Amino acid sequence: MSDSVIGANSEVLMHFDLKLEDGSAADSTRVNKKPAKLVMGDGSLTPNFEACLLGLKEGDKKSFTLVPEDAFGEPLPENIHYMDRSRFSSDLNIEEGMIMAFAQPDGTEIPGIIRSVAGTSVTVDFNHPLAGQVVIFDVEILSVSQSQA
Known part of the structure; x- marks a missing residue:
């Protein structure tokens, strides 16, 4: 399955680093060496985050800069x-x-x-701590499989 491309129902295992514009780290799966697992469309990521992942495949590394509206929204x-x-x-x-x-x-x-x-x-x-922030989302796709859901 290593040639799988991330699609609407993919299950993705990935490492990510979330940084702010000034370069400070906001979150990272590498700290605890525990990659994140997500099923596309399960609501754990915003549609804009998911859109960044579509089309990536195992082994890909990519960096995205997301404005607040595409990341955690503006503080309400x-x-x-x-x-x-x-x-x-x-x-x-x-x-x-x-x-x-x-x-x-x-x-x-x-x-x-x-x-x-x-x-x-x-x-x-109660706003997300990163609301209103531009974030840089660095991902490394470890594996892609099709969700059985």
């Missing part, structure tokens, strides 16, 4: 929430820049970034 004001300090454990030392998991009504958790702590008010940003 409705994703900024103001919470009362009493909603947090009293022994928790909340600091700006911390990323915390917040339970949703359905039981799932989403990360929120503490943007400010002022008196009893805590500002939490």
Whole structure:
């Protein structure tokens, strides 16, 4: 299957490095030497990320620069929430820049970034940490197979 080209239903094993415009690393599968596995169309990547991968094959290495709209979107004001300090454990030392998991009504958790702590008010940003950023996406395709789904 090594001649498989990434298509709409491909299962892809890849290494990737995600960098910001200034060259700082945002994410990388190489750090833990654990490649990412994804099934095209499963929603784990935005359609624009997936479009970058279409047509690549095993062994390919490619770099893409994505503007915010094609990557993690622009920060949305409705994703900024103001919470009362009493909603947090009293022994928790909340600091700006911390990323915390917040339970949703359905039981799932989403990360929120503490943007400010002022008196009893805590500002939490639920936008993706890379929202509003231009990202450079370096990929190395390790294997491609057709999804059995």
